Amino acid sequence: MKITIWVREGTWPACVDAARELAGSRPAEVTLICVREASAGAPDTGFGSLIGRGRRRQATEQLDQLGREAAETMLRQARERLGQDAEVRLESGFPERIVTAAAGDADYLILGRDGDHTRLGPGSLGKHTRFVVDHAPCRVLLIWPGNAPAVGSIPPPPPDR
Numbered sequence: 001m002k003i004t005i006w007v008r009e010g011t012w013p014a015c016v017d018a019a020r021e022l023a024g025s026r027p028a029e030v031t032l033i034c035v036r037e038a039s040a041g042a043p044d045t046g047f048g049s050l051i052g053r054g055r056r057r058q059a060t061e062q063l064d065q066l067g068r069e070a071a072e073t074m075l076r077q078a079r080e081r082l083g084q085d086a087e088v089r090l091e092s093g094f095p096e097r098i099v100t101a102a103a104g105d106a107d108y109l110i111l112g113r114d115g116d117h118t119r120l121g122p123g124s125l126g127k128h129t130r131f132v133v134d135h136a137p138c139r140v141l142l143i144w145p146g147n148a149p150a151v152g153s154i155p156p157p158p159p160d161r
Contacts (some may be wrong), residue, residue: 011112096131119153
């Protein structure tokens with residue numbers, strides 16, 4: 001069995017636990033993938049104007065390095081929590097595209113809900129997660145990172161017309 005886990009801040013522990021439960025005692029090939037979007041210090045974000053001309057490049061490089069280190073730490077912790085060998089991938093680009101492509105040879109893609117955790121419904125998925133769920137080429141296991149909201153959190157049906 002091949003399992004790909006999308007490692008994201010706030011959701012990865014529940015996703016790793018779900019992968020361990022899914023695999024049980026069966027051997028599984030696991031890929032942990034974390035995708036970094038464009039740097040917060042990209043020139044078109046306006047970040048540079050907050051820093052000033054002389055230190056813009058240095059500050060951008062420092063932010064990028066901190067982001068990379070945080071992602072590497074998250075992947076290392078996910079691998080340790082998994083408790084078995086796993087392929088670890090740190091990518092940069094469009095997360096929804098990279099994760100969808102990474103799931104191309106997987107039997108399961110495990111990812112966490114990253115939107116509104118206070119109610120059931122489509123708002124519990126962020127835009128990248130929605131894209132991946134809609135386009136994944138394999139089975140998708142969608143995880144609540146904590147306790148799922150009660151069924152009573154579903155909005156009422158629309159009024160009769």
